[in-house]
C-alpha cells in the first residue's frame with residue numbers, strides 16, 4: 001500500500017492526481033493541501049479521508065475547520081500557512097509526497113519532505129529551477145528518489161529505464177510551441193491573456209499556460225532536466241513538436257534515440273510516478289497513431305521567444321540566478337494575467353531583474369528563499 005501526501009490537491013495536477021488515485025487500488029491519501037479552495041478540498045476529504053488538511057489561507061482554514069466539525073470528518077486535523085504545508089509534506093504516515101503547488105511555494109516543503117526521507121513525485125518544476133543543486137544534493141544525501149511528473153521529464157525518465165550503464169549523449173526536449181508558434185515579435189505585442197490561455201494541446205493551470213505561450217515553460221524545463229538527469233545544458237536540445245505526441249527522447253552514444261509517446265494526458269506521467277517501476281492499466285484515452293498521421297519537428301524561434309534564451313543564460317550563470325529568473329517570471333506572468341503589462345513586457349522584466357542581480361554561489365535554503373524574495377520585489381518595482 002502506497003501512502004501519499006498531495007501538496008496542491010485542488011489545482012490541475014492535484015485534481016488529476018486524485019483521478020489517478022481512484023484508478024489505483026493500492027493507494028491511501030494521508031494529507032492534502034490547497035491555497036484557498038475549501039469546497040473542492042471538502043469533497044476530496046469526504047472521499048479519501050486524509051488525516052491532515054493544510055490550507056494556505058488562514059481564514060479559509062478556519063472556515064473549513066468549522067465546516068468539518070459538524071461532520072464525521074471532525075477528527076481531520078486542519079492547519080494553515082507554510083507551517084501547515086510543511087507538516088503535510090512531512091506527515092509520518094506518508095511515504096511519497098506529490099508536489100503540485102503553483103510556483104516557488106513548493107521549495108521549502110519539498111526540502112523538508114526530502115529531509116524526512118519521503119519519495120518525491122514532482123510536478124512543480126519551479127522547485128528544481130530555483131533550488132536544483134540544493135534539492136538534488138539533499139535528495140542524494142538522504143537516498144531519496146525524485147520521480148518527475150512533468151510530462152517531458154517523465155518521458156526522459158521512461159526512456160532511461162534499462163540504460164543505467166549507458167551515457168546520455170543528448171536529451172531531446174519537445175515543446176508544443178504554444179498558441180503563438182510561428183508568430184513574430186511585432187505580432188505578439190498586443191496579444192491578451194485570453195489568447196495566451198488557449199493552449200492547443202494541454203489542459204493546464206493558468207501560470208503554466210502563459211509560460212507555454214512565452215516558451216518560458218520550456219526554458220524552466222531545460223533547467224529542470226539538467227538537475228533531474230545530471231547533464232550539461234549543452235546536451236539538452238529543445239525541439240518544437242506541435243502535435244505533442246513524442247513527449248521527449250534520449251539519444252545515446254551509439255545514435256539510438258529512445259522516446260516515449262502517447263496522447264497528451266498528464267494522468268499517464270502522474271500514474272507512472274506513483275506506481276514506478278510498474279505500469280498499471282487504466283481506461284484513459286489511448287494513442288491511435290494512424291489518426292495522428294504526421295509528426296513534425298522544428299527548431300525553436302529564440303529571437304521571438306526570448307524567455308527561452310533567458311532561461312539558458314540563467315542556468316549558465318548558475319548559483320541563485322535561476323531562482324531570480326523564476327521569481328521575476330512569476331511576478332511578470334501574474335501581472336500579465338491581471339492585464340497590468342503586455343505580453344512582450346514579460347521577457348523584459350525578467351531580463352532587467354536578472355541584470356540588476358548579484359548572483360550567489362553555494363547557497364543555503366534561507367539564502368535561496370532570500371534571492372527568490374529579492375527577485376519578486378525587484379520585478380514588482382519595475383512593473384510600471
Ligand code: MG
Pocket residue numbers: 150151152153221
Ligand atoms: Mg512539461
